[in-house]
Amino acid sequence: MKLKVFADRGSQPSRAVLIFCKANGIEFEEVQIQLAKGEHKSPEYEAINPMKQVPAIEVDGKFRLFESHAILRFLATAFPGIAEHWYPADVFKRAQIDSALDWHHSTIRRGSVGVVLNTTLAPLFGQPLDPQAAAEAEKLLSASLAKIESFWLKGDGPFLLGNSEPSIADLRLVCEIMQLELVDEKLQKRILDPYAKVRKWVEDTRKAIQPHFDEIHVAFFQMKEMIKKALAGAGSGETKTG
Amino acid sequence: MKLKVFADRGSQPSRAVLIFCKANGIEFEEVQIQLAKGEHKSPEYEAINPMKQVPAIEVDGKFRLFESHAILRFLATAFPGIAEHWYPADVFKRAQIDSALDWHHSTIRRGSVGVVLNTTLAPLFGQPLDPQAAAEAEKLLSASLAKIESFWLKGDGPFLLGNSEPSIADLRLVCEIMQLELVDEKLQKRILDPYAKVRKWVEDTRKAIQPHFDEIHVAFFQMKEMIKKALAGAGSGETKTG
Incomplete structure (x- = not known):
């Protein structure tokens, strides 16, 4: 199968898909869609992904797919020779990885996007910083990191669900947490420092997928x-009030 | 397999799982977890689902799973004789249903929960109504309904992705849209009236899964x-201000 991956390496779900392909020796053409230049809003890209988001993939010039979790599941099952630990065929093991991926949407993902946008990136999109939205997102993110730590x-193993090797859920969630590199160091420490197991898991996942992760x-x-x-x-001092 | 489904029929993801079981002749014991009584926060239920949400399932007294999309995928693949249209084995068809389910989390789901809570249910949880949050949620929900309509x-078929029979994505998304029955009729009409294809699809999905849906x-x-x-x-007049 001839695979194209439409991605921006600044986007955490894009990186997860690119790393998965590299780590599994899947040949692909990377098509850079630069979000900062608005390339995801072009009519050409809208024909690839009507939701105007990255990543998306195209297979053999015809089959198109978006949503990073769906793409990772597809790549892990449609391409031959992918190691079982990424997305096991066993229905019980697979269901638990699906559960982690689904849980991620309304927890870590929503929290991290809210924190990074409202504390840091908003001025780049011509929007004011929003401390109240940032505080709500940080609360959700912290509660979600606590659930990663405790549940x-x-x-026994170093990865999600006690696994001894990483799954697509480890890869996807760790790429999301890496996005906190964009916020100010003090805030990043405040969010991550309480969770030693989370920090070790991020590092273990990174190490398990080298050199592709880095x-x-x-x-x-x-x-x-x-x-x-x-x-x-830009002088990022503008802040939304009441 | 001996299946228990922990559910509250007032919860849209719970209903999707219950309807799927009934429509496919899967035998199960329904364990009612009444959200209004806070039963989802009991230590007994936390042992079933540490996220304290419904639905969850238990198989043979040991395997436990939460997140409705993961549960639907599991039921469709772990139980014998489930009709192919619900969650096809073909990797391309399955990937598109996964894409719809993943897309749902941050679009229809987030919008509908935001609208129903902030226009209607908040006082029942001792919270004020929040018109600003409601307006943001309605905007997201309307944009998402427009995407269902246009994409x-x-x-050709009456169901998502042009299919001729419903998948677990049709079932799950339609149960979410049904939740708008809880808001005032005028608001419900304002949200749904612009989308004739969506309204027809809701009705087609309901009809295709009778009598279990009703x-x-x-x-x-x-x-x-x-x-x-x-x-x-309760006199639901209290409203959050600035």
Whole structure:
């Protein structure tokens, strides 16, 4: 199958899909859709993904798919030779990974996007920072990290559900948590420091998927520096009030 | 397999799971977890679902699973004889249903919960109504319904993705949209009236899964009447300001 991945390495779900392909030797063409330039809103890209988001994939020039969790499930089952630990065929094991992925949407994902946007990125999109929305998102994110610590990581192995090797849920959730690199260091520490098991799991997941994890994150860390400079230049002091 | 379903028929994801079991002749014991009485917060239920939400399932007294999408995927693949249309084995067809389910989390689901809570149910939980949160949720919900109309229902068949029979995505999303029955009739009309294809699809899905769809919704419509009375009694006028 001929695979195209439409992605922006600054986007956490994009990175998860790119890392999965690299880690599993899936050949693909990466088509960069630069969110900062609004390329996801072009008519050409809307024909690929009507939701105007990244990532999306195209297979053999005809089958198109969006939503990173659906893409990861598809890649893990449609391509030959993918190691079983990513998304096991066993219905009980697979169901638990699906449960973690579904849980993620309204917890870690919603919290992290809310924190990063409302404390940091909003001025880049011409919006004011929103401390109240940021505080609500931080509360949700912290409660969700506590659940990872107390429930999802309670087993013997280093990965979610006590597994000894990472699944697509570990990869996807860890890419989401990496996005907190974009917020100010003090805030990042306040959010992550209470959760030692979470921090170890992020590091274990990163190490288990090397060199691909770091390779795909290089552009993200470059973007982080560019964002810092852009925000310093823009004077990011404007804040939404009441 | 011996299946227990922990559910509240007032909860839209609970109803989707119950209807799926009934429609597919899966034998199960329904354990009612009454949200209004706070039964989902009991230590006994926390042992079943640490996230303290419904629905959850237990199989053979040991395997436990939460998150309605994960439960629907599991039931459709772990039980024998489930008709293919619910969750096809074909990786391409399955991926598109996964895509619809994943898309749902941050669109229809988030919008409908926000509208119903902030326009109607909040006083029952001792919270003020929040017109700003309600307006934001309505905007998201309307934009998402427009996407169902223009994209998910653009095919030839009456169901999502142009299918001729319903999938677990049709069932789950339609149960979510049914929750709008709880809001005042004028608001419900304002939200749904612009989307004729959506309204037809809701009705087609309901008809395709009879008598089970209506049977499971009886308790929901009874609850609707009780909520109306409770809100009238409580004097639901309090509104959050700035």
